[in-house]
Amino acid sequence: MQNEAEPPSYQQIASRLRTAIQRGDLAPGAKLPSVRHLAQIEQVSAPTAEHALRLLEAAGLVVARPRSGFYVAAGKLAEPQPALPRAMARPVTLTASVHQLFARVRSPDLVALGAASPCAEWLPxxxxxxxxxxxxxxxxxxxxxxxxxxxxxxxxxxxxxxxxxxxxxxxxxxxxxxxxxxxxxxxxxxxxxxxxxxxxxxxxxxxxxxxxxxxxxxxxxxxxxxxxxxxxxxxxxxxxxxxxxxxxxxxxxxxxxxxxxxxxxxxxxxxxxxxxxxxxxxxxxxxxxxxxxxxxxxxxxxxxxxxxxxxxxxxxxxxxxxxxxxxxxxxxxxxxxxxxxxxxxxxxxxxxxxxxxxxxxxxDYDRHLRRYGQRIKDSVRTISARIAATWPEGTRLRCPDDGFLLWVELPACVDALSLYEAAGSEGISISPGVMFCPEGHSYGHHVRINCAQPTTPKLLAALDRIGTLAAAQAGSRALPAVAAQAQ
Known part of the structure; x- marks a missing residue:
C-alpha cells in the first residue's frame, strides 16, 4: 500500500524518467519503453504508466508519435535569424491569405494554429x-x-x-x-x-x-x-x-x-x-x-x-x-x-x-490570468517540443518571453505560403510569414503558431502533419540540387 505522504505512482515514475533525461542517460531522440513495457518494469497498471508518460509530454520532455511510441524530445532549436529589411518607405500590400485566414476560422473542425485567438474554453x-x-x-x-x-x-x-x-x-x-x-x-x-x-x-x-x-x-x-x-x-x-x-x-x-x-x-x-x-x-x-x-x-x-x-x-x-x-x-x-x-x-x-x-x-480577472497564464506556458512548452521533434532539420524557433505566439523559421527551401495552402486543405490553419510584412513577400519560409489552446491529440497530430508537409517540400526542393552536384 502506498504511503499517503508519497506522491502518486505516476508522478514518481515521471520524476525518475525526467532525471534520466536531464542527466543525459536518455539522449534526445531516444525511444522510451512502451506503455505496456513500462507498466511491467514499474509494476503498475498500463493507465498509470501512460499517465507518467503524458506528464512528461506536457512538460515538453517527450514526444508521442502515433503508432510508434514515446521519444525523448529533441534539443533546443536555434533562434530565428533577425531580418535586415531595406530602409525604404513603401505602400502596404497584403496577400489574400490574410482574408482567407479569418474565413477559415469559422470552420468548427479547424485546428486553429493561425489566428491569434485564445481557446474559448480557457476564458472565464x-x-x-x-x-x-x-x-x-x-x-x-x-x-x-x-x-x-x-x-x-x-x-x-x-x-x-x-x-x-x-x-x-x-x-x-x-x-x-x-x-x-x-x-x-x-x-x-x-x-x-x-x-x-x-x-x-x-x-x-x-x-x-x-x-x-x-x-x-x-x-x-x-x-x-x-x-x-x-x-x-x-x-x-x-x-x-x-x-x-x-x-x-x-x-x-x-x-x-x-x-x-x-x-x-x-x-x-x-x-x-x-x-x-x-x-x-x-x-x-x-x-x-x-x-x-x-x-x-x-x-x-x-x-x-x-x-x-x-x-x-x-x-x-x-x-x-x-x-x-x-x-x-x-x-x-x-x-x-x-x-x-x-x-x-x-x-x-x-x-x-x-x-x-x-x-x-x-x-476575478487576476485569478483568471493566473490560471490562463499557466495553461499558456504549458501549451507553449509542449508545442515547441513537438515542433523541435517533428519538423524538418534546420527549423528555428524561440519560445516567447510572454504571450502565446511562436515565430518559426523553416528551412529556406520551404515555401510557407504553399505550406499554408496544403495545411488548410486538411483543416489546419497556420499564419504564413508573408502576412507580416508590408510588401507581402518577405518571410517566405516563416510561420506564426498560436499556442493559446489545449494540446489535444488532434492538435499534436496537426503539428506532426505540418512537419511532414514541410519536410516533403524540403526534400523535393533539395533533390535537383543534389542530383546536379552528383553529375
Missing part, C-alpha cells in the same frame, strides 16, 4: 456571466442607454488602478474606452498621420497593423527587429534622420509575432529617442498582461514624461474577444483622439463596460 465564462448579471442589476434601465466617450468612469478608474501596479500612473481622465484594440490603434494612427505619410514599423509586423495602415493610405518603413531584444534602435535612429517619419508603431511587450519582451532599458531608450525626434510612439500592448507568471513588464508608456506615447490595449487576448472593449491613453493628443472617437462611433456599451469594471474590482 462563469465569472463573465456573474459580472454581467451584477452589472445589469446595478445599472437597471440605464444599462440600455449609451456610454458616451470617453467611457464609463468606473471602468476607467479600475484601468488606472491596475496600470499603477506596474508603474504607469494615469488618471481616469487620461483614458478613452474604445471599441476594441483595433479602434484604439486606428484612432492613434488617424491623429498622428495623414494619407501618404510614412510610419516606421517592426519587421516582422502584426498584419492587423498593416491592414489599418493600408486602409488609411499610409506607407510603411520596416525597422530591423531582433527576436530577443526587439526593435534595432540604432537602425531606427538612422531612419529618423533620413526619412520623414510621422509615427512609430511597436509591440514592445509580448511582441506579435516574434514573442520578445523588450528589456526595460530598451523601452526607456525608445521613448527618449522618439521624444527627442518629436515623433509619436504608438504602443500596442494587447498581450501585456500575459506575463507567464512573472511580474508584469512595464509598458513604454510608463516612461513617457511628455505625453508623446499613445498607449493602446484591450482584453481581447486575455478575457473576452467578443466584448470588443479596449482603451487608449493618448497623452497630449487626448482631445484629438476623443473627437475622433466620437466621430468613429458615437457611444459604447455601458453594460459590458460596467461588467468589465466589476471583473477588475472583484479580482
Amino acid at each position: 465564462e462563469k465569472a463573465l456571466a456573474r459580472s454581467l448579471l451584477s452589472a445589469s442589476r446595478r445599472l437597471g434601465p440605464s444599462a440600455l442607454a449609451y456610454s458616451v466617450p470617453p467611457g464609463r468612469l468606473d471602468l476607467r478608474s479600475q484601468i488606472a488602478r491596475r496600470a499603477a501596479r506596474w508603474g504607469l500612473h494615469l488618471s481616469p481622465d487620461q483614458l478613452i474606452v474604445t471599441h476594441g484594440q483595433s479602434q484604439a490603434m486606428r484612432l492613434a494612427l488617424q491623429v498622428t498621420c495623414q494619407r501618404g505619410d510614412v510610419v516606421a514599423i517592426e519587421s516582422p509586423c502584426y498584419f492587423g497593423t498593416l491592414m489599418l495602415m493600408r486602409s488609411l493610405g499610409l506607407r510603411a518603413i520596416a525597422v530591423p527587429t531582433h527576436p530577443r531584444s526587439g526593435m534595432d534602435l540604432a537602425a531606427l535612429e538612422r531612419i529618423l534622420r533620413t526619412h520623414p517619419v510621422s509615427a512609430v508603431v511597436a509591440v514592445p511587450t509580448a511582441n506579435n509575432p516574434l514573442g520578445f519582451t523588450m528589456p526595460v532599458a530598451g523601452k526607456r531608450r525608445l521613448v527618449e529617442l522618439l521624444d527627442d525626434a518629436g515623433v509619436p510612439l504608438i504602443e500596442d500592448d494587447v498581450y501585456g498582461d500575459l506575463s507567464a507568471g512573472k511580474p508584469r513588464a512595464p509598458a513604454c508608456k510608463a516612461f513617457d514624461e511628455s505625453g508623446n506615447v499613445l498607449y493602446c490595449t484591450s482584453v481581447s487576448k486575455t478575457m473576452a474577444p467578443g466584448w470588443r472593449i479596449g482603451w487608449i491613453a493618448p497623452g497630449h493628443r487626448f482631445d484629438a483622439v476623443l473627437e475622433a472617437r466620437v466621430e468613429a462611433s458615437l457611444a459604447g456599451t455601458p453594460l459590458l463596460e460596467a461588467a468589465l469594471a466589476e471583473m477588475f474590482a472583484s479580482g
